[in-house]
Amino acid sequence: MRIKNIISLLMITVLIGCGTSPELTKVAESDAPLFGKMKLWEIEKISNNLYAFRYTFYRNIILIGDDGIILTDPLTPEAASILNEEIKKISKKPIKYVAYSHSHWDHVSGGQVFKDQGAEFIAHEQCLNNWLDNPSPEVVKPDKVFKDDFKIDVGNASLEMYFYGPSHDNCRVVFLTQPDRFIFIADDANPPDGMNMIYGAGLADTYIFNLIPFFKSSELLARKKRAKGVIGSHMSFSKEPMNLVGGTIGSTRVIKEQRLFYQLVIDAVQMALDKGISPELIPDYLIEQGILKEKIIGFDEQKMRVLYRRITNYLLTGE
């Protein structure tokens, strides 16, 4: 193969396969600090159609099209209020839609400020059931719900929403932005690395039995749609606890790494069960053996004990 062809092939591979990291431009940030040099909030421009808003440890995305604006997860009333002010400095177009990634209040509170402007709220149907079971005055209920997938269009930009079964809760969907082709999976697959220690080791409200299929479906989506990368819904912990990294965008390989993270933990616990280790002793046994200590970034023994216990329960009960 000629050198020119090889270079072209490599460029295409980098562009469509592994994802690239386009230059992020900081559009606005708070004066108040959050942690070290990190500010309380910031808005970054990913493309002319796509922005990311980080408030404390949380992030959502903003799509701007010819016909209006799509926001995802309003986060909190404070965050939504800041975003509402800042977005007006970026675009004069109307906020037409708010899309919910899942049902957890820490991501979806504060939407009233956008509802008051006439925005239509979209969520998976099971999210609405969760909010009916346990309503929050700060969560605006969706105007429209869907079962499998849904597309929100604002002219030259759109947001695709895909439901691959229960995972982090029973209604989390995968976002795919168009035309930029970035994937956003709330609470998982945060750049730069899917092998990072997870925050909620107890996997409260997580449907473990469908985690691996969920990520496989997300990986397939990334391949089929030639996703350029992922946008992280949270900052990540680096090797040292509380050494936070931004993680706004990263490669789609983070999705696969996140799957492998869960698979490795499940395999480790299954191995211990197969060896006849008593279920209540499995966390101590795996910690003592140093299993996964070198593979999980920021390995935290206290959290891993909880995670091993949770996975043991899953393997014994199916839940």
Added chain:
Amino acid sequence: MRTLKILIFVSLFFQMDVTQAGDLTFTDLNDQITLFNNGKVQSLVISGNSESVLIDPINKSNTEEIKNYLRENNKPSITNIIYSHSHWDRLLGSTLFDTKKHKIISQSACELYFTRNNNTDITKPNFYFKKQHTISLEEEEIVLHYFGPSHGECMVVIEMVRAKILFVPELISTRGASFPKDPTLPFLRPATLENFFTRLEELVEDKKIQSFISGYGDDETYGSVKIISEQKQFWQLILITAKEAEEDGLVDLNNFIDVEKLDLEQFSEYDNFNKADLVNILRRYTSFLNMGR
């Protein structure tokens, strides 16, 4: 109160016929209801004139022993199998039953776990119900009540109408209100838990039920229904403590509460109290307050 419970227990025990077969202890609670216990878990088999109903086929050997017990005691064979919830550790004897011959009953929210989480050691139910299902066995009537997610998505409470007994497989112990056996609360549904207990209290009040049986093998046979309210109060105390800790700024970035700053005396009254468990339980509740789930 404790003395009264012991008296109730002792008086009931002496009326009961207890036999041992293999790993199981069988206790005839009356002419139709038999409790079986393998030391770790327990459940019931209820017999009429022509058929028997099994609640939870715990494992294969236990289920074989139950079948033998029914044969040896001239009781009819099992036709209906009730799954109290979806957890495999109570259903590993289910492959001894055939969906063509047996009715395998489960609450409909369990279906997700049986269909999308395949386990060839578990026979899938062939009958699902939503709120309530009744099985009549001559004088005894078995009513399955679903009060929403509590221990997992789909646990049911089973009422024996004539005997005025409830079977509550998880969440409450006949020994009294207590800390949960697993403080990481893997299956607890805090958003709907209080409602579950309230509905249970209403059922007890409405049907004038005096006692319940748990699914725990190390429990006393009967517990006073007052324990239901006491256990509900325990979870209310946990919720209030987590809320107050948030308001007082005692929750760290990892959602942990410094329990040394709490009034621990109110928790120490409960069985199985220990500080390390309380830390984990409260963390689940601070997560719940953040997430709503």
